[in-house]
């Protein structure tokens with residue numbers, strides 16, 4: 001037993017620790033995996049006073065991935081200071097897509113073995129126990145989950161927990177059929193040195209057989225990742241030769257890189273948008289790629305892993321500390337994952353469709369036509385204002401939210417103003433000024449109230465030329481729902 005709570009409780013012996021932990025009803029959570037989803041969820045759960053340990057296999061392979069500023073914001077919120085040091089400043093980005101070449105917003109380029117190792121430093125800085133192990137199996141026995149693992153020395157060891165968070169990425173074992181899966185892609189990556197540009201830059205470029213992402217660093221080292229359909233990989237040809245073949249089909253990237261010399265061999269990674277089954281039950285929750293992954297074109301995998309961890313922590317807190325709301329929490333987590341997956345899938349398909357040059361080629365046709373995710377975006381709960389599960393003080397609770405086609409999970413607050421009472425007051429004919437000056441159910445100053453109204457009136461279902469017609473629309477929709485104020 002090496003749980004973080006041991007230090008908090010200053011217990012000397014493992015047995016005593018177990019008793020003390022049980023006496024205080026501190027629940028023990030084992031997080032499996034040690035990527036961004038695992039580390040962020042572990043940090044958040046520790047802050048909720050759970051006894052947390054992380055059982056993960058260190059990543060050793062150097063891999064480059066792009067990250068948006070939202071990843072940085074997520075890491076800041078989670079307190080991953082060591083990981084933030086590795087992320088550094090954004091690199092310049094150029095996109096060659098749809099026959100146009102344009103400078104895009106910058107992106108951070110992350111070397112994953114360094115980044116993941118810095119995440120482990122963040123765990124250690126927070127006093128969370130980390131075990132460098134490969135998990136080989138899990139089993140519920142009575143009240144406990146037993147976790148079998150293998151140490152780097154190949155020695156076997158069993159760990160125990162009240163709850164497990166599976167954050168083992170896409171290699172997490174399948175517990176149920178995948179409800180949704182997009183076309184499978186293969187990413188072939190090779191590193192080079194001696195590239196032309198002497199500043200940090202990335203390029204993305206579409207070509208007949210797929211798309212490519214390249215990075216070039218100040219010292220002339222660079223990498224080129226070609227994402228293609230597995231059907232386009234001829235049998236009997238080595239990965240280096242295949243990579244060279246796709247590299248020759250590119251126009252912009254080779255021109256920008258000059259004549260770099262390959263160093264090291266090409267390596268392949270499978271990539272696929274997948275929504276996995278059995279995401280959550282009373283003993284286990286899957287997070288990050290173990291729950292759902294997006295097409296790598298979206299470049300949102302790291303962000304989704306972190307955002308998913310923020311959604312998972314209150315769900316686990318509810319399951320363990322307020323089981324009455326457990327079913328609501330599980331429903332929230334399942335719906336959030338399904339909707340987020342479907343929204344990402346829609347954005348990915350739109351992006352493939354925005355490239356018209358190769359529309360007839362198999363790689364592009366398959367990805368433009370994928371539509372199995374569509375029904376998941378159909379509106380769930382009916383009504384403009386409805387009761388839905390939301391996060392309140394670290395727990396999942398039912399609250400009144402505004403649901404629109406664009407916001408199927410519901411929005412509770414806008415600019416600090418709670419939307420349900422605001423809509424009710426507007427339907428009663430109370431003017432924004434009166435809302436602000438007279439005591440009312442709506443909390444917020446005039447500026448906040450105006451911001452919230454301006455957002456409401458921009459929602460497609462509600463937008464109207466004048467304030468009066470906007471309020472009429474609100475009234476009609478509320479009356480139609482049968483939720484008259």
Ligand SMILES: Cc1cc2nc3c(=O)[nH]c(=O)nc-3n(C[C@H](O)[C@H](O)[C@H](O)COP(=O)(O)OP(=O)(O)OC[C@H]3O[C@@H](n4cnc5c(N)ncnc54)[C@H](O)[C@@H]3O)c2cc1C
Pocket residue numbers: 032033034035036037038055056057058059064065066067116133134135136167168169170171172187269270271272287288289290293296299300301302303305
């Ligand atoms: C080809 C490709 C390119 C990508 N490019 C980008 C990009 O540019 N930008 C981006 O944001 N995302 C990108 N992604 C997605 C991104 O890599 C993932 O979405 C992200 O890493 C998910 O984080 P995670 O913590 O869920 O899983 P991971 O980062 O995969 O972490 C899983 C962890 O579990 C550990 N583990 C696995 N099995 C076991 C086991 N049995 N026992 C113990 N530990 C185990 C692993 O060692 C690892 O530490 C790309 C993905 C692919 C496939």
